Amino acid sequence: MYRHPSHLRIANVRRTFRLLLARGPVSRAEVARASGLSGVTAGKVADEMIEAGLLEEIDAPPSSVPAMGRPPRLLSLSRTLRLPIVELGVRECVVRSITLADAASPADVARGPIERFAMPRTPHAFFGELTKARRRLPRGASPAVLMSVPGVLSAASDEVLFSPNLQWTHGREVLERIGRTFDAPSCAVQEISALALGELAHNEGSDSFLLVDFGDGVGGAVVLADRLLQGPQPLCGEIGHTGLVGNRRRCGCGAVGCLETLVSRGGLLASFRTRRRAPKATWDDCVEHVAARGIEPWLATSIDAAATVIAGALNLIGVSELVVTGDLPALHPDVTALLDERVQAHALIGRFGRLVCRTAPRRRVFGLVTAAADRVLLAEPAAPSLRAS
């Protein structure tokens, strides 16, 4: 939707977009200061983005305005351009409809509008639920429908190559049909890649890190010098499917002994049920128990297994920052401390340097909008103007 022949100009536009996404509304002077562009260039970039319908000028909130005088004008991401977002999960599908401006505010994203439904087992039932969700959400001009997708996703062909826990999504058809449901082209991002892009755009840590998420599956993503690491196959970061000697659990991928079978939500719950001799215990029972009792040996063993695999990945890629998200670190504050200690013990950086291990909230929507900015909103090939009316 934004067109300019110059690569430099595109880079400036992307920089401005990310700045506004990370900080929310700021003045033109602040854009120039924070982006390192001259005042004239920053102003030109802003004017072109306003013309393209990506930005708008708004009054500063009354609280920041001096008693005398006019409110200063701030640049904001568009409050009319809407992005439908579909987060496909193994247990649940979350559907949102946010404006670009909402994307800059985690509180606005969390507040909604939002629809959730338990993930059906067939495409037919899924699209029935999705259509109902779409009808309940606000609509507007949408340059793309953003999706986060579990499993192995070929970003080049927008095709799910393998999804151990959601096999009916295999192929291209489901993703394309989601796009048609929202009358917009689909922009799909692998779910852990979306988390890593969100973490990167949020700009809290360094520009190189390994992110590991513990959810219904266990996955990783590597960011090196501000970029998501990608190999010739779309498998980078699949550490949840690393086999562990002595682990006899069967994984959804078909192999036996994967890390995921120990430290995914289902894996943790299975261990909890066995050790507590409570075959009907729920995830909430497990969370409550760990919150009250801390890390018992069954959990420490699983954390140690995760640490061994993560340390192997750190030794291989050579980064010194580990970001953990999801269910495992949320169980108890001591989990991250123990994971940190055990990774330090196994990673070579722990012998002479300092590994930074930190938890972070899942910033998936942030990551999806960042990906859409690069692939759709600010892409170099021309697209028709999508100014919201």
Ligand SMILES: [Zn+2]
């Ligand atoms: Zn597996």
